[in-house]
Amino acid sequence: MSLFQHPFFAYPAADASDHVVRGWKSLHYLNLYRLIISGVFLLSTYLDSNNLRFEHASTVMFAVYSTIYLGLAALFIMTISLRRPSFNVQLNMQVLTDIVMVVLMMMSVGGVRSGLGLLLVVTVASSGLVAQGRIALFHAAIAVFGVLLVQTLSTLNGQQAAGDYAQAGLLGIVFFVTAGIAQVLAQRLRVSEALASARAVDLENMAQINQLVIDDMQDGVVVLDGESGIRQANQRALVLLGAANVDLSSVPVLLDYLSQWRKNPLLSFPPVTLGNMDGQYLPRFIAVTDKRVMGAVLVLEDMTHINAQAQQIKLAALGRLTANIAHEIRNPLAAISHATEILQEDAQANKTQQRLLEIVLNNTQRINHLVTDVMALNRRDRAQVERVVLFVFLTKLVDEFRQAHQLDVTWIQWTCLPALAISFDSAHLWQVMSNLLLNAVRHSQQQPGSVFITVAQTRNVVTIDVQDDGAGVKPENLTQLFEPFFTTVSTGTGLGLYISKELCLANQASLEYVPGMGGHFRISCLEARC
Numbered sequence: 001m002s003l004f005q006h007p008f009f010a011y012p013a014a015d016a017s018d019h020v021v022r023g024w025k026s027l028h029y030l031n032l033y034r035l036i037i038s039g040v041f042l043l044s045t046y047l048d049s050n051n052l053r054f055e056h057a058s059t060v061m062f063a064v065y066s067t068i069y070l071g072l073a074a075l076f077i078m079t080i081s082l083r084r085p086s087f088n089v090q091l092n093m094q095v096l097t098d099i100v101m102v103v104l105m106m107m108s109v110g111g112v113r114s115g116l117g118l119l120l121v122v123t124v125a126s127s128g129l130v131a132q133g134r135i136a137l138f139h140a141a142i143a144v145f146g147v148l149l150v151q152t153l154s155t156l157n158g159q160q161a162a163g164d165y166a167q168a169g170l171l172g173i174v175f176f177v178t179a180g181i182a183q184v185l186a187q188r189l190r191v192s193e194a195l196a197s198a199r200a201v202d203l204e205n206m207a208q209i210n211q212l213v214i215d216d217m218q219d220g221v222v223v224l225d226g227e228s229g230i231r232q233a234n235q236r237a238l239v240l241l242g243a244a245n246v247d248l249s250s251v252p253v254l255l256d257y258l259s260q261w262r263k264n265p266l267l268s269f270p271p272v273t274l275g276n277m278d279g280q281y282l283p284r285f286i287a288v289t290d291k292r293v294m295g296a297v298l299v300l301e302d303m304t305h306i307n308a309q310a311q312q313i314k315l316a317a318l319g320r321l322t323a324n325i326a327h328e329i330r331n332p333l334a335a336i337s338h339a340t341e342i343l344q345e346d347a348q349a350n351k352t353q354q355r356l357l358e359i360v361l362n363n364t365q366r367i368n369h370l371v372t373d374v375m376a377l378n379r380r381d382r383a384q385v386e387r388v389v390l391f392v393f394l395t396k397l398v399d400e401f402r403q404a405h406q407l408d409v410t411w412i413q414w415t416c417l418p419a420l421a422i423s424f425d426s427a428h429l430w431q432v433m434s435n436l437l438l439n440a441v442r443h444s445q446q447q448p449g450s451v452f453i454t455v456a457q458t459r460n461v462v463t464i465d466v467q468d469d470g471a472g473v474k475p476e477n478l479t480q481l482f483e484p485f486f487t488t489v490s491t492g493t494g495l496g497l498y499i500s501k502e503l504c505l506a507n508q509a510s511l512e513y514v515p516g517m518g519g520h521f522r523i524s525c526l527e528a529r530c
Helices: 016-047 059-082 087-108 116-130 135-156 162-215 235-241 252-263 303-344 351-378 390-405 426-443 475-480 496-506
Strands: 220-225 230-233 281-287 295-302 386-389 412-415 421-424 451-458 461-468 510-513 520-526
Touching: 016 059, 016 087, 016 116, 059 087, 087 116, 087 135, 116 135, 116 162, 135 162, 162 230, 220 235, 230 235, 235 295, 252 281, 252 295, 281 303, 295 303, 303 351, 386 390, 386 426, 390 412, 390 426, 390 451, 421 426, 421 520, 426 451, 426 461, 426 496, 426 520, 496 510
Parallel strands: 412 451
Antiparallel strands: 220 230, 220 295, 281 295, 386 421, 451 461, 461 520, 510 520
């Protein structure tokens, strides 16, 4: 192990890499100082060699040492540029070069009294600022040793008195104090840099998280600075405003709204139309800080989504109301139905009365069916999701449906893999499939193979298709197909498809109509994990 690999000289591992990267520039500036000092000394010997202002000066030796010093400084330019050898080795090598050359020049011009020892203060300070650990104190100790050596040799040669040791000692104290102060300052600087770096990483991570969050939002989100410039935006906002825009100048109406909002943050603004985009968007401004002029967040909400949410709220309230009404209707309706059945059993009733009673009974049954659908709709949110094996489920469903409606066994055909299962409330799935099968049978040609159920799987999504060979849904009815109380049959309630769609949504599934030949409805749901 070499001297400079000893733990005394080692840099802390955590910060070594960053420190060395910054340290090369410091070595460059220190070497520039070395070039200037050695060049000035060498130039002074030629310009005023006869009157070199040092006591007991040896001009020739001073010139030789200055030349060597200048040559070494020039050599260090190359080693610093190549970064060979390593930073740690070069730092120690250059600091020791400064100490040795300054000590030799001090000896050639009269020792400590020459004042050249003060040059080592810069070297020791640079070592303390650039190096880590205790190496700066080691450099200070070598500098003190060199100064004391110069003083001792000068005293032995009779060039200086023994009393000059006090000056050498004071210079040594200056070296150690300088190294200590520089080391403390460097340590604080490194701590500050590490803290700043950690905070910069945290800010970058936070910015990335914020970007991921706003990118996932369906609304357009724009972060504006005090000059109305766009600092950050999600993909939706870039589509609405234009990816090339760097501020709101291309959308004057939003710029005007922003100006008004800064004056009065309580203002609300009407929806706007942006570029060639269909629909309208509601602008909403949020202050970033207490000072609104410093920046703001602009949220562009799609009015389609807002209207849909409002519609859902209204429908939910209406659903609760109708459920309560349906509950109140059911009891008197049951009494009417029961009384009608008793009257039908009266043998004395003529045919006209029997027909009227039959009409009453049919309508009470229809109203009761409507009440049942409404109450089922109100219970759609209470889904008990379970693992449903479709092969077993469809076998039982189709068999019971055929018997209940007295259908030929060949009318409904289906295919499904034996082990395929989905996550669904079995009671909800039974109601949805019963509604779809009833519609399919009602609108089919009612012959073998008129209704076909197909189960397929794509990755973790399972689709259940119910098709018939009828005329299908007319194009003008597609937009209102799943709306409540929409029906094309006089005996229907208009709630079957609406309830089926709501039950699918409650089970994280979807129900859609697939245009094509005949009626075709598709349920898309998640595969059940084992």
